[in-house]
Every structure is written in structure tokens, then in C-alpha cells.
Amino acid sequence: MNNITVKKLIEKIEGEAELDFTFNQGEIEDVKINFGFYRGIEEILRGHDAWDALVITPRVCGICNHAHLLAAVRAIENGYENSGLKVNLTSKAKAIREFTLSCELIQNHIKWLYMTIFPHFEKFVGAVSEENYAMKATYLASTITKALAVFSGQWPHASYAIPGGVTCDPTHLDVMQAQSLVDESIKFFEEVVIGLSIDDYLAMESVSSFDKIQGDFGKLLRLMIVNDMGNKGYSHDRFIVFGESVLSKPGRSIITNVTNVDISCVIENEQKGTVSKAVTYKDKFYEVGPLARGMVAKTPIVRSLHKRFKDSVLSRVFARIHEVALLLDYSKSLLNKLQLDEPSCVLKSDVRLTDFDGIGTVEAARGSLIHKTTVRDGVITNYDIITPTQWNLGNSKAVDQGIAIEAMIGSSSIEEATFIFRTFDVCSVCTTQ
Amino acid sequence: MASQNKPKLLWLQSITCNGNTHSFLNHPDLFFILSHFEVVHHPVLDSSYSMEDVIAGIVPCDILILEGSFQEEGFLKSGVEVSSIIKHYANKAKHIISVGTCATFGGIFKQKNPEAISGFCFNAEEKTERYNAYASKLISLPGCPMHPKWLSYVLLMISGKKDIPIDNLHRPVELYGYTVHMGCTRNEYFEWKIDTKTFGLKEGCLFYETGCRGPYTRGSCNKILWNDINSKTRAGTPCFGCTEPNYPQESFFETKTNMGIPDKMPLGVSKRAYLTLTSVAKSFTIKRFSERLMEYDK
Numbered sequence: 001m002n003n004i005t006v007k008k009l010i011e012k013i014e015g016e017a018e019l020d021f022t023f024n025q026g027e028i029e030d031v032k033i034n035f036g037f038y039r040g041i042e043e044i045l046r047g048h049d050a051w052d053a054l055v056i057t058p059r060v061c062g063i064c065n066h067a068h069l070l071a072a073v074r075a076i077e078n079g080y081e082n083s084g085l086k087v088n089l090t091s092k093a094k095a096i097r098e099f100t101l102s103c104e105l106i107q108n109h110i111k112w113l114y115m116t117i118f119p120h121f122e123k124f125v126g127a128v129s130e131e132n133y134a135m136k137a138t139y140l141a142s143t144i145t146k147a148l149a150v151f152s153g154q155w156p157h158a159s160y161a162i163p164g165g166v167t168c169d170p171t172h173l174d175v176m177q178a179q180s181l182v183d184e185s186i187k188f189f190e191e192v193v194i195g196l197s198i199d200d201y202l203a204m205e206s207v208s209s210f211d212k213i214q215g216d217f218g219k220l221l222r223l224m225i226v227n228d229m230g231n232k233g234y235s236h237d238r239f240i241v242f243g244e245s246v247l248s249k250p251g252r253s254i255i256t257n258v259t260n261v262d263i264s265c266v267i268e269n270e271q272k273g274t275v276s277k278a279v280t281y282k283d284k285f286y287e288v289g290p291l292a293r294g295m296v297a298k299t300p301i302v303r304s305l306h307k308r309f310k311d312s313v314l315s316r317v318f319a320r321i322h323e324v325a326l327l328l329d330y331s332k333s334l335l336n337k338l339q340l341d342e343p344s345c346v347l348k349s350d351v352r353l354t355d356f357d358g359i360g361t362v363e364a365a366r367g368s369l370i371h372k373t374t375v376r377d378g379v380i381t382n383y384d385i386i387t388p389t390q391w392n393l394g395n396s397k398a399v400d401q402g403i404a405i406e407a408m409i410g411s412s413s414i415e416e417a418t419f420i421f422r423t424f425d426v427c428s429v430c431t432t433q
Numbered sequence: 434m435a436s437q438n439k440p441k442l443l444w445l446q447s448i449t450c451n452g453n454t455h456s457f458l459n460h461p462d463l464f465f466i467l468s469h470f471e472v473v474h475h476p477v478l479d480s481s482y483s484m485e486d487v488i489a490g491i492v493p494c495d496i497l498i499l500e501g502s503f504q505e506e507g508f509l510k511s512g513v514e515v516s517s518i519i520k521h522y523a524n525k526a527k528h529i530i531s532v533g534t535c536a537t538f539g540g541i542f543k544q545k546n547p548e549a550i551s552g553f554c555f556n557a558e559e560k561t562e563r564y565n566a567y568a569s570k571l572i573s574l575p576g577c578p579m580h581p582k583w584l585s586y587v588l589l590m591i592s593g594k595k596d597i598p599i600d601n602l603h604r605p606v607e608l609y610g611y612t613v614h615m616g617c618t619r620n621e622y623f624e625w626k627i628d629t630k631t632f633g634l635k636e637g638c639l640f641y642e643t644g645c646r647g648p649y650t651r652g653s654c655n656k657i658l659w660n661d662i663n664s665k666t667r668a669g670t671p672c673f674g675c676t677e678p679n680y681p682q683e684s685f686f687e688t689k690t691n692m693g694i695p696d697k698m699p700l701g702v703s704k705r706a707y708l709t710l711t712s713v714a715k716s717f718t719i720k721r722f723s724e725r726l727m728e729y730d731k
Binding site for chain 1: 446448449450451452453454455456458459460461463464476477478479483484485488508509510511541542544545546577578629630631632633634635642643654659660661662663664665666667668669670673675681683684685686687727729
């Protein structure tokens, strides 16, 4: 009887969401997450040429468009293979695709750190600084997307990955340009974000060495620990990964126990009062994203952090920024190993299968992204997109609370709960497609 | 902080993917450009008014930047029709800039419901009923997304109180007077009618077989490079015609042909002129164009 429901519009999350908070005796007891507008990309794709998904699906999202491109191209290649045409990408094409995806993750994570976490956390704890965080975010983000564009032609919204490989044919000069942009990004990351060398940073395996982290990330970690963020925002401690990447293999982790996954156990459900669909695995909600990848991959420092702070705000924030270091390092090694004399694309442009079913999975910035395409007579008859944020931001079901909702339950204020919400790197446009 | 004297900039989103927002964040001189304005609201940058203030209609606005397709009814924020929020600020503003093909012509999201969804002042090439009310202050920056420097050009022209020459669809002529084809590194292959044999090569033109719409698409992608470094066609990807009123069309990676002749001619070129030139160009075999641009270890 003492329940009070408060509505709150959350903005600057790649669109907006409306949250209904139900309080009971000063604590949040339940939350409903409502996303407003369905744009219908899946419907738009029906009737289009199979390859048109490479152009149309990136327009699901302005910040993770490249992940959609790669999920779309993998879905077509998987479909070709299911219909008997094996696509053996060259190591060059594979490396270029991984490089461009890594760049996109880096720009996303760094924008999130400086444009979402810093300003909102400082506001929440009353420690607002006069720093122009957005300038730091856009400097690193635009530098690394420039390296991305060396291969993809542009960012956002490139369509340079095609069945059989990539459209670009880079020279050593191009690769050197990309290398120096990555080196510049690493320099910025070392001097401004972590305040130590990336090698020293990556050598850390335990929370006990946290003191070494300086820079903005060090400042944030200390501010979070002081404000008890290692004890807030616990969810179900269940994680899942479907895409294969340097960050993690596919798998699921339940309280540190890692097992295999089967994509056919993924179910999408319509939800009342919101246009986004919730996603479950064997009827349970799982968290996706950097913390999930760190847990499934058993990344030592993430595991060490988790041992002490479980799936808290602190662990979630740390895991995402930690990926920036991993990916910068990885991007550099990809470029060093690039075999330019290999073909960029192994399929002739007129090789087109007309009937196939394919699934493409990608580890996008916010977690596992799945595209499923059904093509008959060369035309898309069905297309299904499951975005990472659908996993994390689904509303509760009778038996199970949604991931972000579970994390917000128990908060004593809307300010705290909305900050916890933002630590999931919310993307309204992806959730609603 | 003489911000009260600066023009007030409001960036408002309708049905969108945020692609134009993120495109603009790549601008190398972003904060210099924004320093000419007071950013009263922006989808991701910190700004002086909240979305709730915007919805309440209390935000001052001199320059309205519109991102996303327009729908008169059924798209709400906090229970308020976004169309009414847009019109409220469009009436107030001295300048309206539609960024991206969605806000300008309807774009990709128009395809979901072509009867109800359009651009703000244009529905593909047709003027909407709102056109007359806002035409005098409208600048169109189509593109999926628009290039960050296209927007900075318009913003700095406005802040410098200069007139922006525009065409009949309100696109600045200095940005859209070019075709995407101009400046493409594959131009020589176009001239001699040599298509790229397959994707993934730096040699060959993408117009004849592989879907490139550059020769009949307006935009300066190969003059003002993307991310200051590249363009789709330079990276071997066909131009998809994303700045055009009828974007998106179909079969992006294939050229529709009729008896071996591309269905759509380069901008302003008659079929007769094209065929005459083609038959001459094709009557010569030029060895250089059948070879790789560069050979390593030979």
C-alpha cells in the first residue's frame, strides 16, 4: 500500500527511455523500462536483395553500425556455407574486419567513459569538475575512427565488408597511416586515461595493483570505491557471449562457472508497454557486454575484481574500460601482421546464392549481436536482429527480473538507480531497432 | 561567458539512428565550431537545457538542427507528439538545418511507412505541406549520414552572417554542386569504361557492373574526404546514392543494365552522348588499364 511510482525520462542514451520506478519504504522495489519508438528495420529489409542488409542494417545504430555490418555479412556467409558454398576468408580480410570492429568498440567505450559515466557520476556524487570531458572523448574517438576509415572508407555507416572479404585493397602507405593513428590513440590512452604505459597496465592481474592506475580512469576508480560502487548494482551474476572474438569465446558464466552455449536456445519475447523485445536463454535473463566477456574469457583482472566486488557497478565499469586497453593492443598487432599480398575478397562479385538461411554473431560494444537472414529467390523474406541491449534492458518476467532492473532494485534514490542504468551503456535506438 | 549573445543552437531528434550525431562528433574542430553558439540542447553533448525542458517548449532557439524522419502522429516523447515539438521550435528558429537524408527527404525510415513518414519539408523530392511555412529559413544537408564538415560549413556561414547559396532542394551549392564521382581515384577507369573485375581491388570503376551511383549522386564525398582520410569509392565500396531524395533504392551492389548499358546515366548525360563515347573508348585496348597499378617484388 505504501508503493509510489515515479516516472522519469532518461536522455542522452542514444535516444531516450522512460523508467517507471516503484518505491516501497524508501527503496526501489520494481522498475519498468519503456522505449518509445519502433523503426522497423527488420520489416524494411523484407523484399530487398540479400546484400542490401549490408547497407540497411548499419542504420540500426549510429554508434555501433559497424558491428551490424559485420553481423550482416557473417549471416550471408553462414547462409552460403549452409547451402554448400564454403567461404574461406583470407587472413588479411579477417584481420581487417577485426581491426575495424576493434576501432568501433574503442570509440564507443571511450565516449561512454567521458560522455556518460564521468559527467553523470560526478553529478550523482556531487563532485562536478569543470573538465571538458567531451573533448577528450571526441579526440580519441575521432582518431581511432579515422584509422577505421582507412579500410572502410568512412565511419559511421560504411558497407565495406562483403561476402568473401572486404572491398578495400590497402597499400603499405595506408597501413602506416592506420598504425600511426593507433599509436596516437595509445599515447592518449596512456597519458590521459590510465597514466601509465599500456604494457604495465596489461601486466596487472589483480585488484591489488589498482593503485598503479592513474589518469582519469584511476581518478574514476577511486571515486567509485569511495562511493561504495563495489557494492551497488548487483544483478544475477549470469553472463553470456555468442560471438567469437579476441575478447572472449562463446559461452556462459553462472557465478564463475563457464559452460557452452547453443544459439537455438535464444528466445525473443514481446513485452507489454514497450516496443522493445526481451531476450532470454533457456527462459533466463543473462547479462551481455564487456563484463560478460571478461567473465566468460576468465580474464584474470576481471575475475579478480569480480571475486571482491561481484557484478557490481565497479566491475561493470572497469570491464568496459579494460577492453579499450586490450583492443588498442590487439589493433596494433593486427596491423603488424597484415599480409597485404593476399586477396581482399575470395568471391567474384557475380557469385550470388539465391536461397539460404544464415546466422551472424558479433561481439559489439554492448555485447552479443545476432542477425538471422532468410533469403529466397535472392530476396530477403525474413530478417531478425537481436541486439545486446535487448538482453540487458528487458523487463522482468514472473520468474526472473530483467538484468538492469535487478541491478536497480534496492536503490534508495532515482539518481542512484539511473546511474546504475547508464552503466549498462544503454542504447535506445538499438533496443527498439 | 558572453553566451547570451551567441546564437542558440538546438539539436532535435526525430526518427533516427543517431548517425548524424556521431558523424558530427568526428569533426576535428568540433569545439571551435560550437564555441560560436550556445548549445541549448544536444542528443549526447552536455547542454544547458534538459529534454524535459525541450518538450515543455521553454528552450530558446535560434538555429534548429533536425535529425531523423518526420511523422505527424504516433511518435511521442514523454507523451508529447514529437511533430508538435519540432513545429514549435521550427516556428521560433531563424534557421532550420535538416541534417541527414531522413530529416531532409524521409530516408531509410520512410520505408517503414511511406504514407506517413517523410522528411520535414520534403517527401522524397516533393514539397510537404510544411514547406511554405519554413522554406525561407531551411537548409538541407542530406546524406546517410551527413558529412561533419558539411554541417560546420553551414554553421560558420550562419555565425558569420553570410548568405548560403542553395539549389531547389535547399542544398548548399558549394557542397552539393559536385557529384560523388568527382575526385574519385578510379576516374580514369570510368573514362575508359573498365569495370573492376571483382570487389577488393584498387583498380577499375564500380559504375558499370558493381552498383556505384557516384556519377549521378550529388555530394562532395570525394572532395571533402570522410574522416579526413577516405571515401567509400576509394575504399572499393560503391556509392549508394545516400544523399539523394529517392534513397534507399534496391540492389546496392549491382548495376541495373539494359542490353549491357547502365540504366541510369551520369548526371545530365544523354544516352546518345554516353553510347557515342563508350563505343569510342571501348574500341581501344590500353594495356596499362588491364594491369595492376603497382606490382611488388617484380
